[in-house]
Amino acid sequence: xxxxxxxxxxxxxxxxxxxxxxxxxxxxxxxxxxxxxxxxxxxxxxxxxxxxxxxxxxxxxxxxxxxxxxxxxxxxxxxxxxxxxxxxxxxxxxxxxxxxxxxxxxxxxxxxxxxxx
Numbered sequence: 001x002x003x004x005x006x007x008x009x010x011x012x013x014x015x016x017x018x019x020x021x022x023x024x025x026x027x028x029x030x031x032x033x034x035x036x037x038x039x040x041x042x043x044x045x046x047x048x049x050x051x052x053x054x055x056x057x058x059x060x061x062x063x064x065x066x067x068x069x070x071x072x073x074x075x076x077x078x079x080x081x082x083x084x085x086x087x088x089x090x091x092x093x094x095x096x097x098x099x100x101x102x103x104x105x106x107x108x109x110x111x112x113x114x115x116x117x
Contacts (some may be wrong), residue, residue: 006082027056028055028056028099028102029055029056030053030054030055030103030106031054031055031056031057032052032053032054032057033051033053033054033106033107033109033110034051034052034110035049035050035051035066035107035110035111035114036049036050036051037066037111037114037115043063046063046068046069047067047068048066048067048073048111049065049066049067049078049108049111049114049115050063050065050066050070051064051065051066051110051111052062052064053103053106053107058069059064061103063077063078063079063094064076064077064078064107065078065101066107066108066111070100072106073109073111074104074110075103075104075107077090077091077092077093078090078092079091080089092115
């Protein structure tokens, strides 16, 4: 008896044949990082430096802050100066944890490199 292909079988075969889709994060590449550390004498609180990040040579994120927190260094994002709530509201920020960690790692590596020199 000949085998009849059903729609379900065709869908399963198509799923197996199609290439693995890259996640959205894979297409986001930090192409340039500039860090501007503050001199030791300045009292800027927990802020250690300002940074600029370029993504895919097309989009620039400015006013990132390298902060010294309770758990070590981290990257802070600019806050909306006109927000009247009790908490801060960032102007822009990464939505996924992977993207945040990728940007943070690039900025902190550059910060370490600049301050070590």
